Amino acid sequence: MLPLLASTLLFPVHTDATAMNFSVNAIIPDNQIDKSKSYFDLRIAPGEEQTVHVTMTNETDKELTVLTSVNTATTNDNGIVDYSQEKPKLDNTLKHPIAEFTESAGEVVIPANSSKDYPIKITMPNEKIDGTILGGIYFKEKNQAKKETQSKEIQIENQYAYVIGMMLSQNDTEIKADLALNDITPTQINYRNVVTANLQNTEATILKDLDVQAEIFKKDGTKVLHEATKNNMRMAPNSNFNFPISWGTDEFKAGKYRMDMIATSGKQVWQWSEYFTIHDDTAKKLNDKALDIEPDYTxxxxxxxxxxxxxxxxxxxxxxxxxxxxxxx
Missing domain, CATH: 1.20.5 (Single alpha-helices involved in coiled-coils or other helix-helix interfaces)
Structure with a gap:
């Protein structure tokens, strides 16, 4: 688990400033689209270069080393935009990941009780780009002490970081989000049986207020076997994530199934009815590893x-x- 500190509701993440030994502050430049925002929301022409600055402040009596990177925004499997991955697996529709045209130091040493300027050079691609290029400037203390919490089956490491959002655009062209349904896969999350449906935002725009409802049936059945609903999700431009439908305490049974799904974002609505198969070997392999399942004694x-x-x-x-x-x- 990686709680992050962010500067605005556009980047909704958990905050705990008391766990941090340093702070960061974006210096907003003149080409900021909305100067009331404390993250970077910049209009930059094709081929143009610009250097933006962040002030990093060490609030302790000891020298600190901070690890930094500009990360391309992705969407995690909780339906939340994620800025924490330095080398994420990128979606196949993403043509311009922000990490490829920014340059900055990967490590910054800040003397005790002092501040330091941190520059990030941006070189915009030469071609015309419509839509939003999204990422985050990520700051984490090197050799940070890890706090562990542990449950019966899962051990969680807590580390803390700051993220300052970086949103770039070249023009005001409005891009309409579009959502695709890809693979439907029987798998496990934390050793619990689930079926995941891969959802993909194929356009260069943030998909906001995404609500998804899914139901699973036997191939030609009418009785709902399993279902899942999640509201108020958000997807990064040109990204995908795996929406999970829990199998509860049931074992996987080999056979053919149908998933009916409806997704909405504002006035946009997407609907699918897709078939998938759980094979014998897959069912046995996953059932053997699953926790808390009740065997079918039929x-x-x-x-x-x-x-x-x-x-x-x-x-x-x-x-x-x-x-x-x-x-x-």
Whole structure:
């Protein structure tokens, strides 16, 4: 778990400034689109170069070393825009990751009780680009002490970092978001069986207020087997994430299934009805590793019921033979 510190509601993340030994502050330049914002929201022409600055302040009596990077925005599997990954797996529709045309130091030493300027050079691509290029300037103290919390099955390491958002554009052209449904996959999260549906924002714009509802049926069934709903998600431009549908305490059963999904963002609506298969070997492999599942004993009940029926028939037969023998005597 990696709580981050951010400067605005556009980058909604958990904050805990008391855990930090330093602070950061963006120096807003003249080409800022909205000067009331404390993150970078810049209009830069094709091929133009610009250097922006962040002031880093060491608030301790000891020298600090801070690790820094400009990270391309992605979307994590909780439906939250993520700026923490220095080398993320990028979506195949992303043509201009912000990390490829920014230059900055990867490590900054700040003397005790002092401030230091941190410059980031931006070189805009030469071609015309419509839409938003999104990322975040990420700051984390080197050799930061890690705080651990532990549950029965999961150990979590808490580290703290700052992120200052960086949003770049070349023009005012409005881009309409579009959402695609890709692979539907049986898998596990924290050793619990889930089916994930990969959702992809294929356009260079932030997809806001995303609500998703999914239901899973047998291939031609009408009874809902499993369902999931999540509201108020947000996706980075040209990114994807895996939306999970929990299988609860049920084992995976091999077979063909159907997933009906509806997604909405404002007035935009997307609907899908897609088939997928859980194969025998996949079901067995995942069930063997899963926690908290309740085995399906239906087959055992069927066998037990059949044996009971045979026993009753045998008793009736034997009773009939005995009665017939008495009549003959």
């Amino acid at each position: 087959w055992l009940y069927i066998v037990a019921g059949s044996l009971l029926a045979l026993l009753i028939l045998l008793l009736v037969f034997l009773w009939g033979r005995k009665s017939k023998k008495k009549e003959e005597e």
